[in-house]
Amino acid sequence: MNLVPDYGRSFGLWRAGAGDTWRDYTRHAFVKGLGDGTLPRSSFIHYLIQDYVYLVHYGRAWALGVVKAETMAEMKICAATVDSLMSQEMSLHVAVCAAEGISEDELFSAVEDDENLAYTRYVLDAGLSGDYLDLMAALLPCAFGYGEIGLNLAETAVADTPYREWIEVYAGADYQDICRNLGGMIDVSLAQRIGDEPEKSVRWGRLQKRYSRASALEANFWSMGLRGELRGKLRSL
Amino acid sequence: MNLVPDYGRSFGLWRAGAGDTWRDYTRHAFVKGLGDGTLPRSSFIHYLIQDYVYLVHYGRAWALGVVKAETMAEMKICAATVDSLMSQEMSLHVAVCAAEGISEDELFSAVEDDENLAYTRYVLDAGLSGDYLDLMAALLPCAFGYGEIGLNLAETAVADTPYREWIEVYAGADYQDICRNLGGMIDVSLAQRIGDEPEKSVRWGRLQKRYSRASALEANFWSMGLRGELRGKLRSL
Amino acid sequence: MNLVPDYGRSFGLWRAGAGDTWRDYTRHAFVKGLGDGTLPRSSFIHYLIQDYVYLVHYGRAWALGVVKAETMAEMKICAATVDSLMSQEMSLHVAVCAAEGISEDELFSAVEDDENLAYTRYVLDAGLSGDYLDLMAALLPCAFGYGEIGLNLAETAVADTPYREWIEVYAGADYQDICRNLGGMIDVSLAQRIGDEPEKSVRWGRLQKRYSRASALEANFWSMGLRGELRGKLRSL
Amino acid sequence: MNLVPDYGRSFGLWRAGAGDTWRDYTRHAFVKGLGDGTLPRSSFIHYLIQDYVYLVHYGRAWALGVVKAETMAEMKICAATVDSLMSQEMSLHVAVCAAEGISEDELFSAVEDDENLAYTRYVLDAGLSGDYLDLMAALLPCAFGYGEIGLNLAETAVADTPYREWIEVYAGADYQDICRNLGGMIDVSLAQRIGDEPEKSVRWGRLQKRYSRASALEANFWSMGLRGELRGKLRSL
Numbered sequence: 044m045n046l047v048p049d050y051g052r053s054f055g056l057w058r059a060g061a062g063d064t065w066r067d068y069t070r071h072a073f074v075k076g077l078g079d080g081t082l083p084r085s086s087f088i089h090y091l092i093q094d095y096v097y098l099v100h101y102g103r104a105w106a107l108g109v110v111k112a113e114t115m116a117e118m119k120i121c122a123a124t125v126d127s128l129m130s131q132e133m134s135l136h137v138a139v140c141a142a143e144g145i146s147e148d149e150l151f152s153a154v155e156d157d158e159n160l161a162y163t164r165y166v167l168d169a170g171l172s173g174d175y176l177d178l179m180a181a182l183l184p185c186a187f188g189y190g191e192i193g194l195n196l197a198e199t200a201v202a203d204t205p206y207r208e209w210i211e212v213y214a215g216a217d218y219q220d221i222c223r224n225l226g227g228m229i230d231v232s233l234a235q236r237i238g239d240e241p242e243k244s245v246r247w248g249r250l251q252k253r254y255s256r257a258s259a260l261e262a263n264f265w266s267m268g269l270r271g272e273l274r275g276k277l278r279s280l
Numbered sequence: 281m282n283l284v285p286d287y288g289r290s291f292g293l294w295r296a297g298a299g300d301t302w303r304d305y306t307r308h309a310f311v312k313g314l315g316d317g318t319l320p321r322s323s324f325i326h327y328l329i330q331d332y333v334y335l336v337h338y339g340r341a342w343a344l345g346v347v348k349a350e351t352m353a354e355m356k357i358c359a360a361t362v363d364s365l366m367s368q369e370m371s372l373h374v375a376v377c378a379a380e381g382i383s384e385d386e387l388f389s390a391v392e393d394d395e396n397l398a399y400t401r402y403v404l405d406a407g408l409s410g411d412y413l414d415l416m417a418a419l420l421p422c423a424f425g426y427g428e429i430g431l432n433l434a435e436t437a438v439a440d441t442p443y444r445e446w447i448e449v450y451a452g453a454d455y456q457d458i459c460r461n462l463g464g465m466i467d468v469s470l471a472q473r474i475g476d477e478p479e480k481s482v483r484w485g486r487l488q489k490r491y492s493r494a495s496a497l498e499a500n501f502w503s504m505g506l507r508g509e510l511r512g513k514l515r516s517l
Numbered sequence: 518m519n520l521v522p523d524y525g526r527s528f529g530l531w532r533a534g535a536g537d538t539w540r541d542y543t544r545h546a547f548v549k550g551l552g553d554g555t556l557p558r559s560s561f562i563h564y565l566i567q568d569y570v571y572l573v574h575y576g577r578a579w580a581l582g583v584v585k586a587e588t589m590a591e592m593k594i595c596a597a598t599v600d601s602l603m604s605q606e607m608s609l610h611v612a613v614c615a616a617e618g619i620s621e622d623e624l625f626s627a628v629e630d631d632e633n634l635a636y637t638r639y640v641l642d643a644g645l646s647g648d649y650l651d652l653m654a655a656l657l658p659c660a661f662g663y664g665e666i667g668l669n670l671a672e673t674a675v676a677d678t679p680y681r682e683w684i685e686v687y688a689g690a691d692y693q694d695i696c697r698n699l700g701g702m703i704d705v706s707l708a709q710r711i712g713d714e715p716e717k718s719v720r721w722g723r724l725q726k727r728y729s730r731a732s733a734l735e736a737n738f739w740s741m742g743l744r745g746e747l748r749g750k751l752r753s754l
Numbered sequence: 755m756n757l758v759p760d761y762g763r764s765f766g767l768w769r770a771g772a773g774d775t776w777r778d779y780t781r782h783a784f785v786k787g788l789g790d791g792t793l794p795r796s797s798f799i800h801y802l803i804q805d806y807v808y809l810v811h812y813g814r815a816w817a818l819g820v821v822k823a824e825t826m827a828e829m830k831i832c833a834a835t836v837d838s839l840m841s842q843e844m845s846l847h848v849a850v851c852a853a854e855g856i857s858e859d860e861l862f863s864a865v866e867d868d869e870n871l872a873y874t875r876y877v878l879d880a881g882l883s884g885d886y887l888d889l890m891a892a893l894l895p896c897a898f899g900y901g902e903i904g905l906n907l908a909e910t911a912v913a914d915t916p917y918r919e920w921i922e923v924y925a926g927a928d929y930q931d932i933c934r935n936l937g938g939m940i941d942v943s944l945a946q947r948i949g950d951e952p953e954k955s956v957r958w959g960r961l962q963k964r965y966s967r968a969s970a971l972e973a974n975f976w977s978m979g980l981r982g983e984l985r986g987k988l989r990s991l
Contacts, residue, residue, distance in 0.1 A: 099352075102346065102355065103355075106344070106345075106346030106347050106358075108343075109340060109343030110344050111645075113723075115388050118340075122362050125346060126359060129359060147352070151352050157869070158868070164879045167879050167882060168878050168879065171584065171882050172585050172587075172814075173585070174646075174651065236719065237719065245711065245712050246711070260868075347883065348883050348884070394632070394734075397635055397639055401639050401641070404645060405641050408641060408821065409577075409824075410822070410885045411884045411885035411888065414885065473956065473957050475956050481948070481949065482946065482947065482948065483948070486824075573826075576829065577829075580817040580820030580821050580832075581818075583817030583820075584814045584817050584818050584878075588862075592810070592813065595817075596817070596833075596837060596840060599817075599820060599833050625826050
């Protein structure tokens with residue numbers, strides 16, 4: 044059983060269009076390990092450190108969304124997302140890592156794994172090369188996928204998984220609201236630029252391609268986490 | 281008499297380096313008219329409408345600062361500035377304009393005057409072509425100059441100027457804090473990239489040039505305001 | 518009488534959509550002065566110096582077209598345009614200005630007039646904020662308009678206008694070929710992204726707006742030229 | 755024995771600073787296989803296909819160099835590099851692949867491997883986030899490293915390696931001239947922005963880091979090539 048969240052029309056289309064890639068991402072072994080508690084602590088910490096660096100660049104990409112927005116509503120939701128990434132999501136990482144003896148400065152200067160670098164720079168280039176929609180098609184798989192994962196893990200996780208706190212962040216009402224708001228925003232943004240049935244436009248194929256590739260890069264990110272070991276990852280390059 | 285605010289070392293150097301251009305900007309006839317209350321209402325409203333559009337693009341440029349930041353401190357101050365522009369400064373404009381019967385949608389879609397367009401696009405290109413410092417050298421004259429103007433008008437304005445509220449925003453502790461924080465940030469950012477005496481580097485001349493040109497574009501913006509008339513400015517292009 | 522060139526379908530639509538603005542640009546007093554020979558030499562030289570600086574930034578914007586292209590054909594035509602701007606158009610300016618005792622270094626470092634700065638930075642921001650089509654809608658009015666002006670001046674100019682060489686560059690087969698190739702490219706690029714009748718899409722209004730605004734900024738550029746005087750324009754800022 | 759080319763002062767500093775990473779890149783098993791002829795044909799073809807896609811984005815990054823240049827000399831060398839990539843290097847790939855029955859359209863739309871994507875998007879983001887120097891520090895390892903590899907393979911390759919043509923392109927006088935010209939350019943660009951001993955500036959560490967990371971991404975690219983198999987790589991995502 045898999046809960047499919049309701050984050051709007053475009054989410055449904057893109058999710059279906061991504062097919063197996065979406066499944067590889069949202070039901071990855073790393074995700075299962077979070078739910079059944081079998082994920083090694085070293086993998087989780089490695090993931091968290093990399094995810095901190097990821098959020099730096101993902102935050103930059105949402106800020107690029109402000110640069111590329113064409114309506115006040117778009118500017119505001121992108122700015123609010125930058126703010127929530129920096130004040131909420133990154134704080135969770137800082138707190139958990141602090142408990143492991145890793146400081147925020149160490150997090151910020153951790154060496155980026157290649158899978159991490161590949162993903163965020165791909166997203167940023169979607170913004171440099173394309174318009175607001177191209178950027179969003181590359182930015183949203185992360186937001187939507189974590190929402191779907193959180194929702195499903197909240198249903199299926201074992202009671203005593205040590206990753207309960209992580210699950211509750213993404214299953215929580217605040218995060219689910221963000222996903223629904225972003226889903227509503229992209230429906231409007233697509234309609235304003237392409238029309239009410241954007242999936243019938245000649246442009247749709249390219250947007251789907253970006254959404255699918257970003258989803259595949261998310262799956263790689265989990266694999267990087269699984270492989271991860273703490274030692275030696277904090278030295279600067 | 282003119283109060284020179286203390287927004288840090290780089291501010292002092294750039295302000296002095298801009299010479300007459302800084303004076304033309306901060307002691308412009310429009311500024312005097314705000315203080316002695318002689319500024320025609322139509323000029324003020326025209327200015328406010330244009331300034332709303334200005335803040336849209338100025339906000340985009342601060343968001344580009346998040347994209348180009350190299351430290352967490354830089355990311356945070358840029359993101360906070362985007363937020364304060366959108367939630368505070370623009371709200372003032374919306375409120376004052378609403379009292380004149382002008383809606384926020386009309387503000388957003390007002391036709392940009394050429395002086396307005398020239399200024400913000402120059403700033404954005406400073407970010408596209410250069411690095412964080414280049415962008416900041418073009419962004420900061422607006423922040424610092426309004427701080428200096430607010431401080432001076434608070435001292436010299438006639439008691440019953442109808443522009444008292446405007447003056448108090450920029451003379452107020454909140455805005456002055458922003459200026460001091462930005463001044464502290466740029467001192468650190470320059471030191472981290474160029475060294476403790478950036479004015480002795482071969483790069484300084486280009487940074488001063490950007491600061492001075494942005495200051496000149498600010499003076500033009502006031503002149504545009506003076507010339508302004510309400511009628512016909514709200515039609516979309 | 519006015520010759521309307523055949524640079525393709527989109528050109529015709531955009532040209533018509535720009536209405537009086539297109540007329541203000543292509544039949545400007547500066548243009549008439551080139552044709553009847555009454556344009557003061559100092560205005561022409563001022564224009565040429567500013568146009569050299571313009572071509573620097575216009576070349577940067579075409580290079581941004583390479584960054585934003587989505588097909589090999591788009592990459593190639595943008596790269597070829599950068600090359601022809603730098604190796605041909607700018608060389609004409611260098612040669613004419615050299616005869617007046619102005620070196621290429623002086624040209625490169627000439628102080629940009631505000632009208633000049635406004636125009637090119639607007640175009641560059643069209644590329645930063647939008648996609649390839651947004652950039653093209655802002656880039657093409659210069660190319661197409663000069664083609665139309667050259668064609669018309671070749672028909673109507675007096676025999677002994679001192680601006681014959683300038684006219685022949687833009688009326689010449691090489692330049693007219695460039696315009697036709699660019700017109701063919703944009704027809705294809707629009708079809709690939711929006712469909713065969715892009716003017717019926719919800720996006721068309723924004724593209725037309727960019728085309729029209731860039732055309733208006735071209736008209737301002739001529740006015741700047743008319744006003745121009747040589748003296749004092751070569752000092753650096 | 756290893757020939758160290760003379761591409762200027764900054765090249766020498768960056769090469770030494772990259773240490774083992776430079777060695778991993780320039781003496782990779784893939785490189786050895788080109789020289790002794792043991793590289794499987796399928797690996798070479800896989801590499802060539804990926805390298806074609808690489809050159810598309812690498813060309814975009816050099817075009818971004820035109821956008822970010824601050825002198826006419828910088829604009830010209832970047833534009834010339836874009837041109838030589840598209841008209842020469844890519845043509846070689848097209849010709850070799852055509853002989854294997856792979857068309858240019860297939861090349862352009864080949865699915866990018868993750869290592870490929872990671873590298874070029876990292877370079878493009880160096881340009882988006884930083885200035886001309888940041889972009890160059892990420893762009894030059896490819897140019898310089900291929901020069902060094904070509905030079906060494908020309909000395910050491912077995913007579914009958916099937917990769918002789920490839921070697922001669924990079925060992926050839928044309929390519930070596932490009933490397934020397936780029937090396938001379940970056941020496942001047944560094945001096946103009948940082949001073950005559952840029953390695954003593956606080957900024958040097960960040961530039962070295964970019965150079966080293968891009969070199970590491972080059973090594974990964976070879977590994978991707980080794981792993982490569984032709985089948986299934988041409989389907990679009």
